[in-house]
Amino acid sequence: MEHNQHKHYTQEINITPQLMERINELISHYPEGKQKSALLPVLHEVQDAHDNWLSIELQNKVAEILSIKPIEVYEVVTFYTMFNQRPIGKYMFEFCQTSPCCQRGVEDLMDYTCEKLGVKVGQPTPDMMFEVRGVECLGACGYAPMMQLGDFFQEHLTKEKIDQLIDDCKAGKITLHDK
Template sequence: MERKHYKQEINMTEALIARINELISHYPEGKQKSALLPVLHEVQDAHNNWLSIELQDKVAEILQIKPIEVYEVVTFYTMFNQKPIGKYMFEFCQTSCCCLRGAEDLMDYTSEKLGIKMGETTPDGMFTIAGVECLGACGYAPMMQLGDFYKEKLTEEKIDQIIADCRDDKIILHDK
């Protein structure tokens, strides 16, 4: 199976480079690889919430590590996106607790409502739906993460309201 390669403009602003250097400074000399996770978060946030191969290569160059060391991390963690995603990414917990409480039905409902399958993005670039591993909020199942925030005890009605709020730009994604 051939994998699609997505192109991305790399925009390493002075502010982003300064932030990366500040993160690297938290670690001992020669241990800059330790900054990989926070650096990837900063770089992804500054690049429309996804990391192209070229951008991952740039992170490797900055941290003076091999590109494969970045690829291993990006492909392991679901919090790093390897292709363009929608402005609003619905990350549904798909582990036992949430599934027992109806998460799979809500994922299907959301997919049908938005006209896309899991892992796809709406043609307007507004929404992406993904299933992820445990988000650690089992007592609030079924739930999903939307940006930096959890949406808990979900129902079809709550999904409808979240979609409407996103379309009306009423959803805050980041706690920064």
């Protein structure tokens, strides 16, 4: 199943009272009239509360909450790779693809992981459990090759470590978030 990034995906918008309270708390960190400054942390909170992706409708809702134009939200969501514009695999293996990791074999590990999962880079598994993505520097060059899985770095990667991570994800042993 190929995923076309231009396809329109829909999702249920669920801005709970607890989420709205958190959004308002984030907005309160900025001067009055400067609520746009809260955009990045608000997008993170909203994405976390919506299966780790942001539909156009959800981006519009964020714009409404922050009293900004929808295009101001779209510009940020399309620029940063940490914001997802479509449903993604639950376990996103984000491999660093900059020079230190490439010199230490990250591209072979990405190919290995894709082959093991039966997918291409940027394509979730049919069960939406896994996805492999190449990203820019994650700032852990001394631990190459490395990747991020949820909020956590996986360092000094080998095929054996990849196999163990996949098995641990399937067994529900992997924590994705620091919260």
